[in-house]
Amino acid sequence: MSELPNGWAKACIGDLADLNPKQAFDDETVAGFVPMSHAPTTFRDKLRFDERPWGEIKKAYTNFKDGDVIFAKVTPCFENGKAAFVDGLPNGVGAGSSEFFVLRPCCDGVSAKYLLALVKSYDFLRGGAENMTGAVGLRRVPKQFVESYLVPVPPAAEQTRITAKLDELLAQVDTLKARIDGIPALLKRFRQSILAEAVSGRLTEEWRGKYADFNVTTIGKVCAVSTGKTPKRGQAEYWEDGDIPWITSALTGTKFCSGAEQFVTKLALKDCTLKLYKPGTLLMAMYGEGKTRGQVTELKIEATCNQACAAISVNETLAKKDFIKIRLQENYEEIRKQAVGGAQPNLNLEKVREITICLPSMEEQTEIVRRVEQLFTLADQLETKVKMAKSHIKHLTQSILAKTFRGELVSQDPNDEPASVLLERIKAQRAATPKAERGRRVATPS
Structure with a gap:
């Protein structure tokens, strides 16, 4: 000491x-x-x-x-x-x-x-x-x-002053923490509002000018939508030493999918007629409670998938893949409501194909994607700063307590x-x- x-x-x-x-x-x-x-x-x-x-x-x-x-x-x-x-x-x-x-x-x-x-x-x-x-x-x-x-x-008198000061300072820390804790929810609403502005055309209204030229269509008319399978687990030759990434709905929770947790063999690909999807294919989770059902990720690798995923391959002569992805992300809650079934409601391929989309010109789609990415980057930067602030706040309380036991929190009174x-x-x-x-x-x- x-x-x-x-x-x-x-x-x-x-x-x-x-x-x-x-x-x-x-x-x-x-x-x-x-x-x-x-x-x-x-x-x-x-x-x-x-x-x-x-x-x-x-x-x-x-x-x-x-x-x-x-x-x-x-x-x-x-x-x-x-x-x-x-x-x-x-x-x-x-x-x-x-x-x-x-x-x-x-x-x-x-x-x-x-x-x-x-x-x-x-x-x-x-x-x-x-x-x-x-x-x-x-x-x-x-x-x-x-x-x-x-x-x-x-x-004893200084202890009283110390505890009063602690109450004052830590109340301020609690207020700051509460405000910081509220920011992620604000950022979530901010991102959702950006997606809504993007697909409605409001985000680029000034860029476009007064007159809009939107083509109302469906995902099924601008994308090929299919799904995968699960090879029999009892067939060792379908799984042992496999090197083909096999994606499940559990991996749809991130913006991009760059790796797999499970792999199948070339024999499984052939015998089970699995489809091999190219990088850029969008995967939507069709099964799952919690947050999973309706999530969308983009393949960065060549891979196949199981039946819980809808593989959405965009015809880029008709629509921009990144714009389609924005629409699917914006429509997350509505997509989830389309699920049918009993204890565990699921989507199906037809439901995915029926998702409507308002397509602006290819040039406007490009501009929308650029603006969304720019605004999302800003949100990501703010989120990083929030995480750093939370860490600082956590250490702030201990810093205040350390000052307490060094006698630095309040002044000493020689009359005590x-x-x-x-x-x-x-x-x-x-x-x-x-x-x-x-x-x-x-x-x-x-």
């Missing part, structure tokens, strides 16, 4: 707080029950709870009350920073997962929120992870590590009672109070 600021001292967590103190309440008292899933990972999020009678939860679970700090001791919840300041419980009492540690400040001179900042800090999380014991998947931070962990202790005096007082109070009695409290329903 580096040199301490004036008025600060060093102490172990066990000198400042009681770890998992015992407590007693009337069985009928309404209490807050906190499973691990209800514990937040961010500094300022509130602890969620369900209401239960104290008698139902007092024995098998970790006990705590308002004013305590709880944090996970088991992997991966510990490393994820699941921890909270306990506040607002029914009757001020609660219990939760047996995988929680509880810290109860031993006196008013120790700030619970300062302790929360400590257990959220990078150094504490790293040290706890390095000292975990137990089997893989069930590793836990030992009680000894927590109690003996050395802490820089500010004067030194932390050494506080620690001596705590030591004397503890010596006068049996360990079994610390933190105990009996409550009755209000």
